[in-house]
Amino acid sequence: MQFKPLLTASALALALGTGAPAFAQAPAANVAASTADAAPAELSTLVDQVDIPYEKFTLENGLDVIVHTDRKAPIVAVAVWYNVGSKDEPKGKSGFAHLFEHLMFNGSENAPEDYFQYLQEMGATDYNGTTNFDRTNYFQTVPTPALERALWLESDRMGYLLGAVTQNKLDNQRGVVQNEKRQGDNQPGGLVFYEIIKALFPAPHPYDHTPIGSMADLDSASMEDVRNWFRDKYGPNNATVVLAGDVSADEARPLVEKYFGPIARGPVNEPAQAEVTELTEDVRTVMRDQVAAVSIDKYWTAPGITDRELTALTVGAQILGGLSSSRLDNTLVRDEQLAVSVSAGNYAWQRVGILNVSATARPDVDEADVERRLDELVAEFIAEGPTEDEVRRAATSTVAGTIRGLEQVGGFGGKAVTLASGEVLADDPSFYARQFEILATLTPGEVQAAMQRWMTRPSFTLVLEPGERDGSYEEAAGVAEAAGDGDPAEEVTVTKVRPAPPIDSVAELDFPEVQHTTLANGMALHYAQRDAIPATYVTLSFDAGSTADPADKRGLEGLALGLFEEGTTTMSSREIAETSERLGANISLGGGADRSSFTLSALSANLVPSLELLSDIVRNPAFAQSEIDRVRAQRITGVEQELRTPSAIAARTISPLIYGAESPYAGPDTGTVASLSAITREDITGFKDRWIRPDNGAVFVVSDRPLAEIEAALNGVLGDWQAPAVAKGTKSFDAAPAAPAESRIVLVNRPNSPQSYIYGGQLTSVDPRGETYVDFLNANNALGGNFLARLNMNLRETKGWSYGVRGAPLTNENAVAYTVRAPVQADRTGDALAELIRETGEFLDTRGVTEAELTRIVTAEIGELPGQFETSGAILGAMQTNAMYGRPDDYYERVADRYRAQTAESLDAAARAAIDPDRFVWVIVGDASVVEPQLEQLGLAVERVEMAGTE
Template identity: 35%
Template sequence: MNRLLKSLVHLLLLACIAQAAAAAPEPPAGRIQIDHQAFTLPNGLTTLVHSDHSLPTVFVGVWYRVGSKDEPQGKTGFAHLFEHLMFQPTVNRSSEYFLPLNKAGASDMNGTTDVDRTKYYQTVPSNALDLALWMESDRMGYLGRSITQQVLDEQRAVVKNEKRQDELGGGDKTLEFYRQNFYPKGHPYAHSTIGSMEDLDRATLADVKQWFEDYYGASNAVLVLSGDIDVETARQKVAHYFADVPAGKPAARLEQWVPDFPQVKRDVIYGDGPTATVRRNWPLSNDDPRETTLLQLAAATLAGSRNTPLHELLVERMKLATRVSASVSKNHLTSTFGISATLAPGVAPERAGALIDQTLRDYFANGPQDKLRLQAIALGTDNALLRSLESNAAIGSMLAEGQLYANDPLFFVKQRQWVREASAEDLRAVVRKWLDRPYYESLLLPSPKTSDARGSVDRSRIPEPGEFKGQVRFPAIRETVLDNGMKLVVAERRGLPLVNASMQFDTGSDADAAYAPGIAEQAFRLLPLGTRKYDGNALVREIDRVGFYLNTAVGERRAGFNWSNTSDRLDDAFALAAELLRHPTYPQQEIDRRNAGADVDAYFDAYEHNPIDAASALFARALWGPDHPNGRITTREQGRREQAMQSSHDTLARFHDTELGPNNATLYVLGDVTLEKARALAERHFGDWRAASPTALPPSGPRVPPAAGARVILIDAPGAAQSSIVAGHLVAPFDKDTAAIESLMNAALGTSFHSRLNMNLREDKGWTYGFSAGVANAPTGPRVFAASGTLQTDRTAQGMLEIRKEIGNYVGTRPMTEAELERERDAAIRAIPAGFGNGGAFLASMISSRAYGLPYTRAEGAMQRLSEVSLEQVRQAARATYRPDQLTWVVAGDLKLIERDIRALGLGPVEVWDVYGNRVR
């Protein structure tokens, strides 16, 4: 599991990936200040408090200074296994950890483990803070004596299924090979966080209890509270709930162990990737954190974007690679600098390696040549920080990570200053110091294709949440229409100097039939290739200069061009958006380069190499049929490989000129802007845009989905450790009057953690890491009910029977209970406010509501609608929706191990398909 942004280094990487950095010399927008206070209890528990009363929620997180690096030989995976155990009952509560918090409306509840730390977190309504602190202090103080053999066995099975799931793509095995060969024998980072199957099987009850005693004391933890809480209240509550938690014993720690390579070391690894990849890694010391930060900045100037030397040389000019990246991986004992190049088919690794050497020699001598890139990253980092500061969870995480790793909650501020002051000479010197030395190189090739303390806290009962006071209030929304027919919707939301915008078009992949497969998606994705005013490289620089955070999304009947930026650059942002939307050139040379084979072949090869991933696409094919737009396997049909290589400027331009115009568009703007300002900008940059003649989209399907008999479709995935299962059928179209009923109906069966399917298959039987089920909403036409997940191979057939049994019971002899309704309704209602913590959430809700023909502020009434749902309404809806005897099953797995048992179930006629939906037998 990956840690959250723990420092400015991660924000630098985010800024480079999003191309949100600026290359102009203007200072970053707005002053960034995070107020916080810290205190320590007598038992050593450090607490950090950040107060922000804009939402009635509090982020509660606990970081423990223990990770997989602390595992002795023969006990790999213990840190992560114990993370799972921490969610189990204690001597003071019989329920699992999630249940009381879920009922109170907590959101984003989870735990993660990495090599250096384990953390647990949740965001709770402020009226449930006592509950959260009771729960965290309860497991910190009492979990060790509460673990039973049954609990250990259950969670061991869950973790083993998580490991099997991670191994499905093949990447886990190559990463394990890297760890064992990059780090010396006995190094704490030389094994995976999830551990080995053998060590997990050897874990005893005494072992895990000892792990708790060794590492889960109060003095080994950092507690962070971020949100609707003041420091004095926090001090009182933390002292009340945590004062009796034992401090724990000091743990001996290794502070640094940097691998040493007296000469270059090279290995060849075989994996499931479709093309060869060259990876180089240099070990780094953590003695000077400024140097580590500057190396991350240097990585961004080497391969952070299209204009960087490694990308320009290997991808653009020589066409030897389809992707190249550089990054720093920061950990406690040692860090690494890595360069990775995914090679084009047929390219000799030695040739790419020689050009990497050439680029580095030039960097050693001259440093970064594009000086503007340094300024661009500074602004991009500030933009990324501004976005993260909308979230109290992100703020709390940054404070905790700074405290844990640097004994300074605001350590990222130092890193920000180092970046802003960095010169080209600084980067040249630090890169030469650390990269002009031996390294470890791995060549990943495609596998040959073959078939005691006393306190005052009452532990006899869990605190009930206080009175729930959450609500959702949209900013004032105003609308207008430009003379050319373009609709403008503006929601003024003050606070941070940020503006989110989205140009939504009433078109999408359903229009592809009039052009070519996949043309809608390509037309939006390829907008940044160039415009009338800018070629591709100049466009990247302009995006950097403006601080323009861009993404596009294309659905079946709706497509969006989305951007955000700081409010002091609105005119530049609107001008750039208009240039991209109105005047793309779709240069044939760039399209030909993408059509040359490497990009397209890699896409198709990856799909064919991993048939386990085909289940969802083939399930859609089975439900809708090959001729329906929803039944297309994206662009993966046989014969589509050749079609995908034949996209042209003419086809893309024809789609653009026909489908995209002001009369087919609505511009949504939310943030630090007024309607008057937004209209003036829209008139200036879009006012003379001429109307288009968009294609009439085909009907989305029959009003009432046809009944279908049960059937079973199998896909062979030889050697797969798990089977991927999707089962379901079409259901009636969306109805706003029953939406709240359906959401609770879905939650109890399959969408919540405590749903019947997940509790049966994961918690009770340990056959899966997770299984879910629910109806996927769509604005028009029939919708899809699907139950999906992965099961361990030897339980595939049994699991299918359990899935059908649970659905059948839900509509038959064991319908939803009053307790289930109360649990899911309370959780859903109390979690709603936390879902509106940033401007992007309000904007997305407005756009979604418009797509469904509903008021923009519909979400304001969501809590009321949920509160009015009755048990009989849910039961009737379930009986009208789910058809357990008419399920279409798609199962991808190792057929030599599962096919005979599945056929014996008698769930329906059985067919075997290939990954493109062709019947094999």
Template identity: 35%
Template sequence: MKSAKRALWPLWLAGTATCLPAPAWSQTKPTTPVAQVASVAFERFTLPNGLTALVHTDHSSPSVFVGLWYKTGSRDEPPGKTGFAHLFEHLMFQSTAHRPQEYMAALKAIGAVGANGMTRTDDTVYFETVPTNALDSVLWLESDRMGYLDGGITQGLLDEQRRVVLNEKRQGELRPEEMAWRHFLTAFYPAGHPYAHPTIGSTEDIEGATLDDVKRWFQGHYGAGNAVLVLSGDIDVATAREKITRYFGAIRPGTPISRPLQWTPSLTETRRDRLYGDFAQTGISRSWPIPNTSPRDTTLLLLAARAMAGPKDAPLVRALVTDAKVATGVTATVNESALGSILNVAIALRPGVSPEVAEHALDAALADYAAKGPPPSRLQSIIAATDASLLRSLDDHGAVGNRLGEGEVAHGDPAYFLKQRTWINEARPDDVRTVAAKWLDRPYYELVTMPVPDRQAASADVDRSHMPPPGPFKSQIVFPPVTTMTLANGLKLVVAQRTGTATVDLSLQFADGTLTDPGVAPTIVANAFRLLGAGARTRSGEPVEQRLSQLGIQMGAQAGPWSSAVRWSVANNRLDDSFALVADLVRHPSYPQTAVEDARADAMHGVEAKARNPFAAGMPLLNRATWGDTDPRGHIPTKQDADAVSRQRLLDYQSDHIVPGDATLYVVGDVSPERARALVEKYFGNWGGPAPHPHQPMPVAPSEAKGPRLILVDAPGAPQSSITVGTLIPPFDKDRSAAENLAVAALADIGSGRLNANLRQDKGWSYGFGGEIQDAPSGSRLFVARGTVQADRTAASLAELRREFLEFVTTRPPTEAELNAQRDTMIRAATLRYSRNAAFLDSLETSGSYHLAYDRPTTLAQRLDAVTPQAMQDSARRLLRPDALTWVVIGDLATIEPQIRALGLAPVEVWDVHGRKLR
């Protein structure tokens, strides 16, 4: 009685190779002599209650093999009931309503031998061989437990067998291989797959099994209609039919089992795991998922696996053990199961060999096997030994009965083993090579199992009673010298020369963005930049993507709300080539029609996706509520915006807006201003175009508060709610920005601010809640805070946020301690950021957009040090107006709306994700 994995080989493939002569194959057909076994006589019939019976007559011995397969296994266990099939198999050996003694005791009394049971993923089988004169006895016993076991199961028997199973489980877990097997199941199979848990189940589920649970399992899975009975031996068909009908005919049919029939894991790429444990040596196991779509191919794959490993002359053994000396052993198997099979190749590494070295050797050996296939002599030996093993087993009526039952349950064909025999005896080396190459070339799952390293910690010599204080911080940011110049066509050039850097980072920035020209749809601006290189070709005809890759250029183009840019990074020695390519893309974009259509489809999909995922709508809806639908800042993309994208409109925008008089090229790296200017003149100097469009500054919102607003959006069934809250704040002021940033950090920093400390750390209602200032070069700005909270804590979270906002500007203003903590963090983090070209490039772009000094970061520490607690508190009151907050809450309104309305936070409106007011 045990749980088992489906055998990795059919029984008749388990024989070892023998020294039988094996002639070479001809080009037309195999000439290996094959013993004639035309058929194995058996009778198959079905009782009215659904029981399938198979009878094979062999009077050579006065005994009968009795096998009973129930077509249910661990794959039929629902979540929370793992291990039930195996636990019930144990209970099947206990008493019934009519038999008080254990099943094994009754079998021994009638002279039965070889009695046992086995639970697998797909089925559970019970078997024994009895003297012919005891056939009625064993049929009574088998039919009695099939029909009436539940009448004999007691709480005491359940508890007893539960203990036995748990001890079996603990015993198995003493083997490190069991840990590896469990890891494999959960990693190889997707969540919810019937094979993703071990047959023996989990301790929690076994301990949780109740008497009612196991009785329901019996009633639902152990009916006659779900069983196959095999009698093989000293019994004729007529007698067998009469006895089977008499003993089993009145047994309940049971309930048909609904289940998946095919579910092969899909590996789109190779996955690798490493697992440490009490393993004797390092091992590498690779597994390929194989669908059960072609039984013949699976059979040939069995041959391929058998041929690649085993004795010393096997290809993988010779390559990995004998020649490369990276392994001490190699195995190759095929695990056949109902929902899908597995090809597995595993090696045990020689001590001192790293997994990386062994993996390379294994890659080469498998590639060689896939290319050449099995040596003909090796394959012939396997086929001859396999056939001899089959023929010997046919002399045993118990083995015949087992084959008949396995064939019926697994393939719906009792004589499947004879069909398989034909496929194997007709197999040629090229057949086997073809099917092996087909699967070995696909992604696989690799598990590397390694012994826990024997490592020792040194004796402690550190005082752990307190942390050593850090030394003096180097808080001064060193900015490279910046040179500015302007070309005749109006293009500005800004060069920050950083000597000693191997790469150069560049940004061609335009003062046009998605919000700067109300007459141009934001989708046109966005795609005019995003598609500059998409699907395009260079002047020589090669794809742009290919040329970028050849030159090692990382390039991206993106439109922002206030400006847009083409940025690229390139090795210093490829700078000239990069200028040639980028200049061509910017000045002569092709905007291929296919790329435009893809962009239009993406935009349309984005609009549709918003309706399916309302949680992405928080910020767009806050903008709509704040700015209104006539202001570009409050616009929410629509399908009309997506339809507006056309190739001609992109070309028109490019010629009218992407012009040198509106552009600044920022260059950061080991490039002198003179070299940079020469390259710009060479590739952009003759670039013409219309005069830049005038950009009107964004308006400043009225300073008086309009009162709070509360907007609800329905997300039916959502377990969490999204909260986005914001308010208008005054325009950017370079002299106040340090105090403003410190005040906002004290309140809303995602790591250390008050809001996160309350909702995440104190209450545990949110994963994280933080906020920021959404800056703009001109016009009013927004303070925004956002996060998600438990649905049942939505109203309480809103109340806490309102309290935090109010206290921050009244009774509990930011403290000196908060000021010092946030200031130290900002200063020290900023210094670390300025270590790569990209950070300096970001700073140059920002300074250009906001009309600040290019070396402004060098004064960061001084500006932060100058902020006083009073200045921070004044900033808090100026930025945050609790009486003018706009709240956008997205969640399951059926759950959260009544409690939110009861708060009286603000007048309540209900919108949809597109900004339309519903009520």
């Protein structure tokens, strides 16, 4: 289950759910057009394309059911939303809605095992549950043949849960949630959200506590609380079921009635009313934490999602600090260079919201100057209001961003979320359409009026400074030892026998046909057609990546890629951002260790001008020295923040220990302060000339437009691009890898850490192109690769010492490492590492893959294939992976037969050939005063190092 305590989504995105509507196709793009004469599609045209038709019916017991049909793939998203969240918790029971969400995954009367087992048996993808202030939801996307099984499973925990809830389960999940809280609190700035809520919504306001709750309240949760919460909050008349995908209302209704209809109605939760509070005067708080630079955040209370001004406030925040071309970006980051980053957002829940503007100061700038300019810019914006162009660009970016997520039926942001959030929070499944109607006609005056109304009230300012964290962590007191497994209280009581329906068939993946051709300049073009949405995805992939960095210039590739969008020979960085926003285009740069890529996500109606923009960025970067200095400062600040973040500290420490310090894979990919400081403009231009060139790259496209149109458009913008005279870059992977004779521990001291971050790893001999690679992957699915794997089930579900543990291969083109990552509570670090060593050793020696694990894993891998490739982005990524490893275009259709041929013996052989349990390097990032004494029991050599300040 996932809980995100920080503010991470705009109010409009929350309202829309980035849902996946049906579309009316836009007219074909004029492939002969240029940027100058191909005007972007009208906003009203884009808005008119968005539609999510649905049918709604209500069962006699009050359960609301919404069905949207989308036949593009043999999958159905199943979402169950309960009208209850943390704002509905009584005093002294904070965190209980979220704790109960965890319990809902621990088995019901007729499905008593962990629910992830049943989800994997169905071949489910995109499954999880979340809790926020206003609602609790559970969701999964399943192959069509498994829909009836999914409805049986969801209805069993809605109607028949309590007989399976035991004291052991409650105590275990209490521990898991408390470790989830520790994990969030342990991050730099992890305590900030508590201060925001306390300042803006003081008790006894319903929003006066975070959904994660307090340690003391979690300790106090009792079985009686569980029973009462279930009876009072989880009745069918307090829930909404949404089905989106390969199903019609006529097909769905008898199944929903069969499984949910007999469940008795219960009380209806009336969501707590909550006023939008107003501070009587400005409030200011200064906090310190392990952060690299000072950040200044200002917060104002705002109305909830159903307020008429929601869209205007969201657009205003985008213009102020959300867009790449925002006013804060242009002034504080680009022009005056007082800040390394800025942001602004409107974060709204059902009853209340928060408006926020933020700036992170350059380390060499007086924070008072940054705050003064931040205040001045906010005041100017409120006084002047936005321009018509700013409003249109913000609106177009919002619509385009929504359309980019429109293929997905489920998950965190698909069609099911859109319809369910509208129904539960706004009493209207079509709430997204109401917001779009406002968006299409929004005026600058409306935006200015909303900002004037809400951002001229008293504000809460929070300054977060580098330094030793103030105060101490709240820690759990612990609970009494739970009953043993033989205790009658731990037995499941079945009040009504409900056999699981069979899954009679398997949905097969239909991977789109991949076509290949060559552009006029010799670049290979790999193309697949998907017409679910009117969008085109284009990746220019170059054989570079961070492994192209010279050993003394780590971070060069990342710094160079970060500069391509910061100005061309004809456009400034501001003009690039504004053009992209007008087009509704998104260009992202990255690629990883082995490839450097430029990926364009374009509305097909704006394809040609979007390609023109992409071409200009790739071919004509200016690399102005002023931009180099600015972006370098940002990346150095990022590196310094990594050196304070547990997971990043562990990764930077372990990589050279796994690969060998001289290996191109040793990193750090983002560089060091010293290496970034040493990079010159000549290094950057040299990187472009050697690596970002047509004879070193290929083009990958997924589009609703036919190949002939795509090829003509690409030739129009790239056909005359030729390689420079200098030689192509070369890489060397000849450096000797690290090969420890025996396992050892490196302890990185990070004082005052409530959790320790354990990261183990070793280099393997696995070949990602080899026949046995998928055997290795599925062997790991038994050991560490998913929720049900042994490492996670032990430390999370049995011991309750961690929020989540994973073992996973890090697969690169020329090296495959095996890693284990486990954030664990500090006082159990030694015990947890002992368990990781024991589990791994036994798995590779005497307790290999069982027949039950083999059946579950193979069934899940085959069943998940249609859901894994639901979106164009997933297809685009698969095409690039296939090309890198020399796989056939239909690899993912063939792999199902490989899964079917696997045996426990073949998986064991692959794992044992790859992993040596006695050659792990274990890096632990934690408070050495707490952790080091615990490590004596392990009998391994321990090297203690202090956490670096800078490098």
